[in-house]
Amino acid sequence: MSTDRYDFRRCKLCGELAAHPRYQLKGSFIHVCEACDFHFINNLDVMPDNDPEYEARTLDVTAWNFIASHLKKNRRQLQGRLALVSHHRSLADAECLDIGAGVGLFSHLLQEAGATPYGIEPQLVFRQFAKEKFGVTLHAETIDSPFWQESFAGHFDLVTLWDTLEHLNFPVETLRDAARVLKPGGMLFLDTPSRDSFYYKISEWSYRLSNGANPLFLNSLYSPKPFRHKQIFTVRQLTELFEKLDLEIIALNRSGLFDSSNKIVLAGKKPA
Secondary structure: OOOOOOOOOOOOOOEOOOOEEEEEEEEEEEEOOOOOOEEEEEOOOOHHHHHHHHHHHHOHHHHHHHHHHHHHHHHHHHHHHHHHHHOOOOOOOOOEEEEEEOOHHHHHHHOOOOOOOEEEEHHHHHHHHHHHOOOOEEEEEOOOOOOHHHHOOOOOEEEEEEEOHHHHOOOOHHHHHHHHEEEEEEEEEEEEEEEOOOOHHHHHHHHHHHOOOOOOOHHHHHHOOOOOEEEEOOOHHHHHHHOOOOEEEEEEEOOOOOOOEEEEEEEEEEOO
């Protein structure tokens, strides 16, 4: 789907022309669909392969140190995600695709566990770090490209999207394309922020009670900056989407109402 002149009245979840701006934030509006209650902002990313300025930015010492300073925390989280995946499928000799691979840490962990990892990461700086730090080669081609859809159709045992779905221009299409590269019986795992959280709900209440003067956490939950949060799902919306994509839900963990981690962790299996 093209990002050119996208009509934000069209809901990015159900496709109906039923979305309208409801919450004004810094540099964007949250649009809410009257048909399915999906929330998304009116901003889309220009992908790096269409933006020469992105490709001009390369890994320097400042970027390296910033990325490296976050590795310890990210490693702990991703080791937990690795344990979840390995609980459902042996990683020995598994063919795995990590979409939104970041700096390649999860691909590295998969490799250590005996899997064959592939990764998609559109940002050049992250791909360079992955190669230099972990010896992992990540691909710039997004999942909708012929590189994946034609050459890897029905190929992967596992596909993962960690902290990725909320950043995508078109999350439904991405999940559809991810399901297509799964082999029969393959599994898709993801985590993403939850709109069912107390922090989201109280922010909506605050916005309405203050006539927009105090949106509380909404400005931190969404951002028009490149590769930031564009949409946030409820558990119901995400599980129904899996069902529409013919993915049998095999695992669902949701944060409690007051859990600051604010995450949905979901796994689905493609019919054998």
